Amino acid sequence: MSLNMNTVEVEKIPISELADYIANKLGNRKLYIIVKGESEPIKRYQVGIYKDLNKDYRARFAQIISETCTVQGWEHLQPWCDCKARARAARFWDIGRDHDAAIIAMQGLAKEGRLFLGMTVGHRPPHLEYLWHVDDQPWEEYPESPYQTRQFGFPLGRVDQDNEWLSETLKFREGKDDSLRAVGLEGNYPVFVTSLL
Secondary structure (H helix, E strand, O other), X not given: OOOOXXXXXXXXXXXXXXXXXHHHOOOOOOXXXXXXXXXXXXXXXXXXXXXXXXXXXXXOEEEEEEEEEEEOOOOOOOOOOHHHHHHHHHXXXXXXXXXXXXXXXXXXXXHOOOEEEEEEEOOOOOEXXXXXXXXXXXXXXXXXXXXXXXXXXXXXXXXXXXXXXXXXXXXXXXXXXXXXXXXXXXOOOOEEEEEOO
């Protein structure tokens, strides 16, 4: 982890606008899914492997796996190795029940090698500690999610260890005063960002 963290200014895209943004505004840039590494451990059970987004909800899954997945929380003095960070970052992220177009658009970016997932840690402010390519593989969905949103898991590929965003704080411009605000993460909701034009 870098001790001299700087700020990277990014553009933040709401999930409701993401499909249109990818189609009409993203151009050749990369899209980053940003999630938060929490200090509390997590434990979940049901994992569904996606088969077809266009089928009825109960027919979408090629496979449902019953498993126990427990991942320790983030500790500053004992940071996660890559395998533990992957286990924490890949799964259980809320995207919502009405965003199939955004999911399909992101999967298209993964085929082109332009979709990444980054995980922030720390609080004042959080910085990007881990970053992976998202592979062109089926996404996981959790059919027994207790929440109203749909929870997904992303197929993480190789580490993007040379990315200039690593160990940096991501900020975006919001409001009429044009001030910079750190990318904040609430609960299990990911944030979608890209570099400025």
